[in-house]
Amino acid sequence: MVSPANAGDAGVAEDLIDDLVGDDATDGAAPEDTNGPTVYGDAAYGAGGFLDHLANNDIDSRCKTQPPAPRPGGLFTKDRFTIDLDDDTVTCPNDVTVTIRRDRDGDGTAYFSDVCSTCPLRAQCTNAAGGRTISVGRYEQRLADARAQQTDPDWLADYRATRPKVERKLGHMMRRRHGGRRARVRGKRKVDADFNLLAAAHNLARLTVLGLRSTTTGWMAITP
Numbered sequence: 001m002v003s004p005a006n007a008g009d010a011g012v013a014e015d016l017i018d019d020l021v022g023d024d025a026t027d028g029a030a031p032e033d034t035n036g037p038t039v040y041g042d043a044a045y046g047a048g049g050f051l052d053h054l055a056n057n058d059i060d061s062r063c064k065t066q067p068p069a070p071r072p073g074g075l076f077t078k079d080r081f082t083i084d085l086d087d088d089t090v091t092c093p094n095d096v097t098v099t100i101r102r103d104r105d106g107d108g109t110a111y112f113s114d115v116c117s118t119c120p121l122r123a124q125c126t127n128a129a130g131g132r133t134i135s136v137g138r139y140e141q142r143l144a145d146a147r148a149q150q151t152d153p154d155w156l157a158d159y160r161a162t163r164p165k166v167e168r169k170l171g172h173m174m175r176r177r178h179g180g181r182r183a184r185v186r187g188k189r190k191v192d193a194d195f196n197l198l199a200a201a202h203n204l205a206r207l208t209v210l211g212l213r214s215t216t217t218g219w220m221a222i223t224p
Contacts, residue, residue, distance in 0.1 A: 002192040009044035014053055021057045038062055040163045048139025051146055062159050065146040076125045081110075081134050085141055090134050094121050106138035173202055 046065035116131030
């Protein structure tokens with residue numbers, strides 16, 4: 001799916017998996033098959049909104065979620081704070097607990113404000129005159145669950161074995177022979193049509209390498 005060059009990958013992610021969502025998602029699966037669909041993606045697809053969309057549609061996520069970003073000067077990162085979503089509070093490394101203030105969309109911020117001025121850990125935590133703040137998004141639990149899940153060795157092994165296969169296919173399209181690195185036309189609709197033709201040609205070339213041939217009984221992959 002083609003999107004504007006200034007848009008992130010995850011902006012079209014929900015549209016890409018429309019066929020996995022809804023009552024028809026399991027049509028054609030064997031009755032004994034209890035495993036639902038799985039979506040693989042790099043950190044561009046590990047945003048809270050997309051993870052929430054997957055979970056709400058019973059789709060297993062193999063999308064990498066980045067840890068909290070490091071802070072300049074080696075200051076305490078967000079994962080040094082204890083976030084209690086049941087009580088809607090945040091506790092800092094000095095065991096001070098404050099309430100999360102939520103906006104109408106469900107996003108919130110924990111303000112430590114004046115307590116930072118006398119905190120013995122201030123130099124390790126913040127340089128802000130107004131004290132440390134911690135942002136707690138509406139999808140905080142989804143992100144926390146995803147980070148915990150991807151520490152499982154089985155999850156990591158499956159991710160590392162599967163996602164690179166997709167990256168290799170994208171790499172093939174980007175090579176000069178296939179011309180996928182730059183758009184050859186202007187306008188999103190034209191670029192979309194051009195890349196669909198490119199992908200179709202690439203698939204046909206790949207099927208030929210795999211030995212796909214027309215036989216009297218139909219198409220068949222004939223390997224040496």
